[in-house]
Amino acid sequence: MPSPRVRQVASVAAATTLAISGIATTSNSSWGHGSNKTIDVQLLSFNDFHGNLEPPSGSGGRITTGHTLTNGVVGDQTVDAGGVAYLATHLDRARRGHRDSLTVAAGDIVGASPLLSAAFHDEPTVESMNTLGLDVTSVGNHEFDEGYKELQRLDKGGCIDDGDGANNQNSCAAHTFQGAKYDILAANVFYTGTKKTILPSYTIKRTPDGAKIAFIGMTLKDTPDIVTKSGIEGLTFKDEVATANALVPEIKRKGVNAIVVLIHQGGNPARESWTGPDGKVYSANPAYNWACDKGGTLDMASSPILGIASNLDPQIDMVISGHTHQPYICNVPDPKGQPRLVTSASSFGRLFTETHLEYDLKKNDIVRSSVEGSNMIVTRDLVPDPAQTSLIKQYQTLVAPIANRVLGRITQDIGRSGSSVNAGGEQALGDLIADAQLADPSVVTNGDVPKIAFMNPGGIRADLTYASSPKGEGDGVVTYEEAFTVQPFNNYLVSMTLTGAQIKTLLTQQWSGPNAGSPKILQVSKGFAYTYSGTTLGTVTLDGAPLVDTQNYRIVTNNFLSDGGDGFPAFTGGTGKYFGGLDIDGFANYLEANSPYTPGPLDRITKN
Known part of the structure; x- marks a missing residue:
């Protein structure tokens, strides 16, 4: 028809x-x-x-x-x-x-x-x-x-x-x-x-x-x-x-x-x-x-x-x-x-x-x-x-050993919209990815372990759904292919040091400069939290304590943000930058280590 x-x-x-x-x-x-x-x-x-x-x-x-x-x-x-x-x-x-x-x-x-x-x-x-x-x-x-x-x-x-x-x-x-x-x-x-x-x-x-x-x-x-x-x-x-x-x-x-x-x-x-x-x-x-x-x-x-x-x-x-x-x-x-x-x-x-x-x-x-x-x-x-069907089948065969590897299980949909997002823009899937970055050992240098992770929302390309895919791996099962669809860029993780003042500047760049017309809410790791109202940043805390402007904090992000991408030039001021492994590897490893995974409360980013 x-x-x-x-x-x-x-x-x-x-x-x-x-x-x-x-x-x-x-x-x-x-x-x-x-x-x-x-x-x-x-x-x-x-x-x-x-x-x-x-x-x-x-x-x-x-x-x-x-x-x-x-x-x-x-x-x-x-x-x-x-x-x-x-x-x-x-x-x-x-x-x-x-x-x-x-x-x-x-x-x-x-x-x-x-x-x-x-x-x-x-x-x-x-x-x-x-x-x-x-x-x-x-x-x-x-x-x-x-x-x-x-x-x-x-x-x-x-x-x-x-x-x-x-x-x-x-x-x-x-x-x-x-x-x-x-x-x-x-x-x-x-x-x-x-x-x-x-x-x-x-x-x-x-x-x-x-x-x-x-x-x-x-x-x-x-x-x-x-x-x-x-x-x-x-x-x-x-x-x-x-x-x-x-x-x-x-x-x-x-x-x-x-x-x-x-x-x-x-x-x-x-x-x-x-x-x-x-x-x-x-x-x-x-x-x-x-x-x-x-x-x-x-x-x-x-x-x-x-x-x-x-x-x-x-x-x-x-x-x-x-x-x-x-x-x-x-x-x-x-x-x-x-x-x-x-x-x-x-x-x-x-x-x-x-x-x-x-x-x-x-x-x-x-x-x-x-x-x-x-x-x-x-x-x-x-x-x-x-002809297209034949081409697809050829590459499906070649990719199968990578694609079908089971990483673990999830207990519910973990997404980027609807009930998976709070009023402040925090996403359940963003929480998961930021936590995976923070846990990745490849970004630890000289024993200096990052305390905060930041993930750009535009780099999260798909949801993790509980229902089995058409390939029949089973409900709740997450394969490498599904994880890759979420993070398909093969970015490297980068750790660096920022001051408390630089982190606060970074947070304000979510809704200013190039992002003034369309705010980009960075996803953050567990233990880090902040509030905002309109374009005004409120309290910023790490493990419940206020961030100190003059104190140094080790953070981790991907190389795209590290270069100031998505309108976040504050990342370019980071010192002691250290390149770790690929973001998808950190994500896959975290899913394997934390299976079955259930998302926690959306309480890291609060819009007043």
Whole structure:
């Protein structure tokens, strides 16, 4: 059956008054060769795949399609979605009847990946994308998780001498890795002090019937704030708008007037105003087609893509975005007030965007008023693609000895939301991870044992669920694969010394500076506690005693935070830094040593 779809038409009339609009009209275009001067071109796009070769589970494997009302409480109607074998089948069906079709992406194809891909340095995902027919992608911030040189290897191919599985990773486990057959673009990532980018800035694709379309690919300029410092040493990340606009004249000099931007930066739909069966209007989680077809908009405060898209050169015809893992198809007029489609297809391969456009062969340009986009759900009711299924089975066999190792048991769900989080932002799963870091002996140096651990919430990528996974390990059983899904970055643990004053400064950085608009509440270890009200820090204690500003305290965190990542520069002032083992190893060891594990009370972080 065809995927459910949402239609967004970039209408000239609708662009005159609203920066973002849901268009209810239908297109006047005729998708066929109605003129010998124009051809129909199909763009298929997705973003934030994150190595999800197998169908993602839990909330990450569902798409919200509508809502329910039970006793005055709004719930979500969802459908299971995703899995690259299903994505490949959907894309293959979508391409039928379209000679001029291109498949593109907007970054984070790899990184923060499940073990099936991460255990092999994401080589399986690149091979999957080759088979899928991906033509071009931009880089995203997670493409830098293992450093830019590793990104370049994924592009060109070759093997890593990684000790045949050391640290539970193994390059070229199945065969010599050949690299990406698609273009990976990094227009705004330069070697510092040069005009040279680490990968090409743009590519020009030609379709069988003569369309020439340039794709500019970029990551967000703030990538250095959210990746490990050592992986991007010697690089400069430049402004997205200035970068793209500077490339337009160069592209036009090559006789190409059709330009699409692939950018790893995005937006967030505002809450949905949903009318229940009782006729009342409720605030609900936005459905996948809420923004902007069903009247929804993107939230101005949390949607950086709006400022970018509205300032990109008018010659740029479309913007395909990502990073926020949200679904939307909206009109953001260009600086001349002309309509321009901005799309995003959620994440993990659960959606893809199908865009139709007319291409004027005489002008070598896209007819902007013809551009029509639809977000399509990657349902799991089709026959999965055989080639993708074969690739997955190959790597499942190779990873099985690592993935299936049982670490221990949990007695209930341990998560990051709902009843697993208190008003102060403390998470049951965050407590567990912070305690595991504190207990790791690899960070002890000269007998100096850390007393406090800090964990960034963005590094906690999944919940630990009590129910057995589809692999049938049993209720409450935690395997290495499940633990890795929670912490997939292979960060190193780092111990250091901070003063009490520095720790208090660190805590205020949770809601100031880069985090002022969207606070990031660090997860902390047992024995450390603090209170806050709004943006005011209250009491801070260690083992019940007030923290002393002038006293030194040994703490532990991961190397990402140690470098000041996520807007926490106070970590860079730490002294006596000592690198221990991998965070996932500390987490796995702690689960083994504390089985069965039951979370304690959420009493470490208190919001007054």
